[in-house]
Every structure is written in structure tokens, then in C-alpha cells.
Amino acid sequence: MIKSALLLSSTVALSAIIGSNAATIAPRDATCPCGYQDSNGAIWREGFNADFTQDYTAALSNFYAITSDPVTKATGYKLKYDSTNVYPYNYGMAIRTQAYSGGPGGIIHSGEIESARQDIRYGTFRMRAVVPTVPGVCFGFFTYRNNVQESDIEFLSSDPDYYQRIHYTNQPSLLNGNVDLDAVKEVVVNADLTAFHEHRFDWTPTASKFYLDGSLTTTITKNIPNVDSLLIANVWSDGEPLWSQGPPTADALATIYYIKAYFNSSSLNAATFDSQCAAAGHPAPCQV
Ligand SMILES: *[C@@H]1O[C@H](CO)[C@@H](O)[C@H](O)[C@H]1NC(C)=O
Numbered sequence: 001m002i003k004s005a006l007l008l009s010s011t012v013a014l015s016a017i018i019g020s021n022a023a024t025i026a027p028r029d030a031t032c033p034c035g036y037q038d039s040n041g042a043i044w045r046e047g048f049n050a051d052f053t054q055d056y057t058a059a060l061s062n063f064y065a066i067t068s069d070p071v072t073k074a075t076g077y078k079l080k081y082d083s084t085n086v087y088p089y090n091y092g093m094a095i096r097t098q099a100y101s102g103g104p105g106g107i108i109h110s111g112e113i114e115s116a117r118q119d120i121r122y123g124t125f126r127m128r129a130v131v132p133t134v135p136g137v138c139f140g141f142f143t144y145r146n147n148v149q150e151s152d153i154e155f156l157s158s159d160p161d162y163y164q165r166i167h168y169t170n171q172p173s174l175l176n177g178n179v180d181l182d183a184v185k186e187v188v189v190n191a192d193l194t195a196f197h198e199h200r201f202d203w204t205p206t207a208s209k210f211y212l213d214g215s216l217t218t219t220i221t222k223n224i225p226n227v228d229s230l231l232i233a234n235v236w237s238d239g240e241p242l243w244s245q246g247p248p249t250a251d252a253l254a255t256i257y258y259i260k261a262y263f264n265s266s267s268l269n270a271a272t273f274d275s276q277c278a279a280a281g282h283p284a285p286c287q288v
Helices: 010-014 056-063 270-279
Strands: 046-051 064-066 078-081 086-089 092-097 107-115 120-130 138-146 149-156 165-170 184-188 197-203 208-212 215-220 230-236 252-265
Touching: 046 056, 056 064, 056 092, 056 252, 078 230, 086 107, 120 138, 120 230, 149 197, 165 208, 165 215, 184 215, 230 252
Parallel strands: 078 107, 092 230
Antiparallel strands: 046 252, 064 107, 086 092, 092 107, 092 252, 107 230, 120 197, 120 252, 138 149, 138 230, 149 165, 165 184, 197 208, 208 215
């Protein structure tokens, strides 16, 4: 079912956060001086593996900042990201929207992490996670710069088939007020997303390719982002009836085991990368 108000997706919730949650940037991984090669043969100069099952604190603090924001909406329910809604859980990391018990228009307390790196431009991104089961939230994994430079994997826990439906979007999702079916793809997968699976997208200049457990689910060639971006994961609700719905009446949480990112950026340009690879004696790129 295509919803008629897809513009009310993560873009609304995120419009004010860039730069407000600075994190320390970890040093480059010296073990792959010639970068990473993905399953499509693409080479990526930089990478990080935030494995929350190994060392939660290091994985988070080396690569991410937890969003802690003032209220970001002035009308209707108000969305607020709190640091208490990201925490170690079930051998991994939980991102949560808290149970809401107030009346209409109150504050819905949600959770989000954003990458320390804000200069990611093209790459392959993987998240092993389970989706929230409590209705009334959107769980997103996406690159973001602004509401027309954003590539999304999203799960809506109020979808009747939430455990197997994935919403893929290159924003903007609307064209002349209608859902742009070249920019929005909904896929019902033959898997139970309440168990751990790897969700992946490859962002290149010509296509956004989306995968579940390494198998291609869909490709979007419209609205491909082309600017320096962050990588974000969040679980949020703003009560909007056509997207997140909610607010949830019980805690709604996603559990994430890892987020891996292999990418290019302007802070390690091709020439510097080539000399770093040459200085190391041209070892093969690490396979990812
Ligand atoms: C990423 O960097 C590698 C190595 O410099 C380069 O070969 C590749 O074309 C770059 N990819 C994109 C999409 O810019």
C-alpha cells in the first residue's frame, strides 16, 4: 500500500539536527591501506565497522554521536530525541521511542544516532538489526544532508505486514504532490524482519541499490544524492497518521548488532589514497 503523505517521513523529523551533535572522529583503519572492495567490484577508500556486540561503548563513541535535541516540531505531537533512548541491549544496541501515555500534542521521546563523519559521499552501508514490533514508529537507516539529499531504508511498525515490508526512498518522495514511484519502492520480502537480518544499500553516482542479506531487493536511479552526507539510524514517532502513526503505547525499539560503512569522502582524496596504498606495497583491497 502506497501512502499518500510520504513527505511526512524522516525528513520532517531531521531537518534541524545537522551539526548539533558533534562526535570525535576515529583515526583511519590502517589494516586496509588500499581500501575496500564490495561485492559489485566497487572500491571504497575508507571504512568503519561499528560492532555493538563487541564493544558497545567504543563502537558508539568512535563512530557516532547520540542525538539529543530540543523539540523539533511546533504543531501536533512534538518529537524529541533523547540520549536515554540509545542504550546497550540484548548483546547489541537499542534505539527506542518511549511509551507515550499523555494526551494529544505532547512530546514523543525518540532515539537516534548520527555518524561522526559528515563528509560521506558514495559508499556501501550495512546494518544488522531487528525491527520494532510495537505499532506507531518509523525505524530508519539512511544517508542524509537535507530533505532532498537523502536515501532511506525505513520500516513502519504500524504497517499490517511490518515484519516483512521495507520502504526504500530517494527523497523527495513526492512529485507534483503525488508519490513518485520512480523514487519510492516498497518491497515485501520473504523473511521475518523481527529476526536479525542485514539491510544494505550501495550509493553510487548512477544508482541506489538496496539489499537484504546480500540479495538485491530493488534499485532506484532517481533522486540519487550527490553531496557530503551523514549516516543515521533512528526510531521515531511524531503521531502523523499517514507515516509513523503512533505514538506507541509501549516502548518501541530496534536492536542493532552492527553498522558497517565503506565509503569515499573528500577528506581522503584519490591521490592521497593512491600514495597510501603504494607506500604499503599495494596489498589487495579488503573484501567487504
Ligand atoms: C571511490 O574511490 C575509489 C578510489 O579512489 C575510486 O576508484 C572510485 O571511483 C570512487 N567511487 C566513487 C563513486 O566516486
